[in-house]
Amino acid sequence: MSRQTSNSVYRACIAATALTLGASTVAGTTEASPAAAPAATAPSTTLAQWHDQKLKFDYTGFTALYTCDGLEGKVRQILLNFGARNDLKVRATGCDYGSNRPSKFAWVTAEFSALTPAPDPAPTDAVKANWVKVQLSPNRPTFMGDGECELVEQIHDLLQKGFALRNTDYRTRCVPHQVSLGDYSVSTEVLKPAAAN
Numbered sequence: 001m002s003r004q005t006s007n008s009v010y011r012a013c014i015a016a017t018a019l020t021l022g023a024s025t026v027a028g029t030t031e032a033s034p035a036a037a038p039a040a041t042a043p044s045t046t047l048a049q050w051h052d053q054k055l056k057f058d059y060t061g062f063t064a065l066y067t068c069d070g071l072e073g074k075v076r077q078i079l080l081n082f083g084a085r086n087d088l089k090v091r092a093t094g095c096d097y098g099s100n101r102p103s104k105f106a107w108v109t110a111e112f113s114a115l116t117p118a119p120d121p122a123p124t125d126a127v128k129a130n131w132v133k134v135q136l137s138p139n140r141p142t143f144m145g146d147g148e149c150e151l152v153e154q155i156h157d158l159l160q161k162g163f164a165l166r167n168t169d170y171r172t173r174c175v176p177h178q179v180s181l182g183d184y185s186v187s188t189e190v191l192k193p194a195a196a197n
Helices: 003-030 068-081 149-154 156-162
Strands: 046-060 089-093 105-117 127-136 165-172 184-193
Touching (some): 046 149, 068 105, 149 156
Antiparallel strands (some): 046 105, 127 184
């Protein structure tokens, strides 16, 4: 083998080795190591304050009939799910056949406190809160059932006035005397105390 050929082979070997090492280095930098995986970020907190209110709505049911006691319990669960403080009071009156028999009509009054964003500077009674996603749809939460579209439709204004909401998608397609698949679906974010999350 000539000296020139030998030098050419030697240079080719060095170039091939460099390419192999370079490829290994590049491949090594593109692999995500477990230590480099982004950590789950904790929800950011914001300052909020409790706002007391007394709100009302009328219920007329064609598909789902409630007793006054049952309607009070259902509204209470919905308000708690949206972040109302535990000391809330719900009263349903006007049921046709008394408080223990299902009725088409009722008048509902709710007294409750809910969190609203605190002004700047924050008052001394401000609390730390997080924006939390909540849903209302059949079985979400588990206390919600099929056929409750009319209640979700008619409580809409109370929820909108009573709570600080953001990123809200509120859909109802109620047909009297019918239970339809996906006839109501609510998804929104509400303020809840940070310690409760």
